[in-house]
Amino acid sequence: MEIEIATIGGYEEVGRQMTAVRAGNDVVVFDMGLNLSKVLIHDNVETERMHSLDLIDMGAIPDDRVMSDLEGDVQAIVPTHGHLDHIGAISKLAHRYDAPIVASPFTLELVKQEIDSEEKFGVENDLRAMEAGETMSISEGVELEFVNVTHSVIDAINPVLHTPEGAVVYGLDKRIDHDPVIGDPIDMDRFRQIGDEGVLCYIEDCTNAGKKGRTPSESVARRHLKDALTSMEDYDGGIVATTFSSHIARVKSLVEFADDIGRQPVLLGRSMEKYSGTAERLDFVDFPDDLGMYGHRKSVDRTFEQIMSEGKEDYLPIVTGHQGEPRAMLTRMARGETPYELENGDKVVFSARVIPEPTNEGQRYQAERLLGMQGARIYDDIHVSGHLRREGHYEMLEALRPDNLIPAHQSMEGFAPYVDTAEAFGFEIGEDLHITRNGNMIQLVE
Numbered sequence: 001m002e003i004e005i006a007t008i009g010g011y012e013e014v015g016r017q018m019t020a021v022r023a024g025n026d027v028v029v030f031d032m033g034l035n036l037s038k039v040l041i042h043d044n045v046e047t048e049r050m051h052s053l054d055l056i057d058m059g060a061i062p063d064d065r066v067m068s069d070l071e072g073d074v075q076a077i078v079p080t081h082g083h084l085d086h087i088g089a090i091s092k093l094a095h096r097y098d099a100p101i102v103a104s105p106f107t108l109e110l111v112k113q114e115i116d117s118e119e120k121f122g123v124e125n126d127l128r129a130m131e132a133g134e135t136m137s138i139s140e141g142v143e144l145e146f147v148n149v150t151h152s153v154i155d156a157i158n159p160v161l162h163t164p165e166g167a168v169v170y171g172l173d174k175r176i177d178h179d180p181v182i183g184d185p186i187d188m189d190r191f192r193q194i195g196d197e198g199v200l201c202y203i204e205d206c207t208n209a210g211k212k213g214r215t216p217s218e219s220v221a222r223r224h225l226k227d228a229l230t231s232m233e234d235y236d237g238g239i240v241a242t243t244f245s246s247h248i249a250r251v252k253s254l255v256e257f258a259d260d261i262g263r264q265p266v267l268l269g270r271s272m273e274k275y276s277g278t279a280e281r282l283d284f285v286d287f288p289d290d291l292g293m294y295g296h297r298k299s300v301d302r303t304f305e306q307i308m309s310e311g312k313e314d315y316l317p318i319v320t321g322h323q324g325e326p327r328a329m330l331t332r333m334a335r336g337e338t339p340y341e342l343e344n345g346d347k348v349v350f351s352a353r354v355i356p357e358p359t360n361e362g363q364r365y366q367a368e369r370l371l372g373m374q375g376a377r378i379y380d381d382i383h384v385s386g387h388l389r390r391e392g393h394y395e396m397l398e399a400l401r402p403d404n405l406i407p408a409h410q411s412m413e414g415f416a417p418y419v420d421t422a423e424a425f426g427f428e429i430g431e432d433l434h435i436t437r438n439g440n441m442i443q444l445v446e
Helices: 036-040 054-056 064-069 090-096 106-119 188-197 218-231 248-260 270-281 299-310 330-334 358-373 389-399 412-423
Strands: 001-010 019-021 026-032 073-078 102-103 127-129 135-139 142-147 156-163 165-172 199-205 239-243 264-267 292-294 315-319 347-351 378-379 406-409 441-446
Touching: 001 064, 001 199, 001 264, 001 406, 019 156, 019 165, 026 135, 036 358, 054 090, 073 135, 090 106, 102 106, 106 248, 106 270, 142 188, 142 270, 142 315, 165 188, 188 199, 188 389, 199 389, 199 441, 218 347, 239 248, 248 264, 248 270, 248 315, 264 270, 264 299, 270 292, 292 299, 299 315, 315 330, 330 358, 358 378, 389 412, 406 412
Parallel strands: 026 073, 073 102, 102 127, 165 199, 199 406, 239 315, 239 347, 264 292, 264 315, 347 378
Antiparallel strands: 001 019, 001 441, 019 026, 135 142, 142 156, 156 165
């Protein structure tokens, strides 16, 4: 059976992921993501009202026109998890393909919300939920499997396309976490089984490939966060926390530790309300009945007024804005655009790292400077990554033993550390180690 891979997006940057695998006459697409930084550099861009071609020209979504070079029919569109760099272009591109969108339940619900907010295109693809550990027949001899992985968003999977020539494992994004705060540990046993059965190709996320050691468990971040907040227990002023809205495990920890130090947690910001509300509705997390979640600006400002009236020392606002996004809640607070008044000595906890990209780094720097000008004390980088470090990459290669390897989820510069790791395993560039760019085709079996 002919096996061909189209590397469409995410092979020159971190963002706008999209890869297509052709097995005979059948094509499966993995991810359709957004490069948010390409949107943020423009003022007041509303992507839901824009045409896909304009977003392609901006470099914000994958240029999927290369799909016309694949000789086959798309049988499934498979997002791996709910981050926008993996699902943010589905509402712009999926309608071009007569194929279902197949995803884990939480991811699928977020995809539905993206589609519901779309104003330019009607997306009528079937939506199918599939749990980790389940399989779906694509055609005779070709099967799709979901393997449970751990990442910085719940319900993440690595999809595996089983073919007569061996498995194609799409390995974005994960860390090897044996003690997650929410959900099951990564299913390394299944990866080892798949390796024993034979892996034709492994496509791997290279985000942290240059960092030594292994990525710590989310339980480590939870302990670090508890230590930081407990140290503030006797402070009688304002404490504000921010993290990735999609990081439900981290939000859960913040909510629990707020109660431990005698403060009422409240979730503020549109995306904070969206992700946590969805996770609670689908029973992935059990928040206190009285936990407030407010996304609309007027509701948020009313909540801030209540906090200022009753006393900042009684509350822990958990807000959007960990990257310094201009319209996010923390940035508005830093600019003095909300009723919440920051004062000298107030604490701001960043339970997130700066995404290493110039737009984010600049915005985060500006937000921290503005917070500092109001006297806020910054607690930085109380976080663990959702991506593998070097030892995790070694472990995955030992488990899967693939015939071919394709680095992804980085720039050419970012691929270099992973290439060093792969070469240490005996892979050779131009032979079984395929360094590629957006829009390329790789023929694995002719």
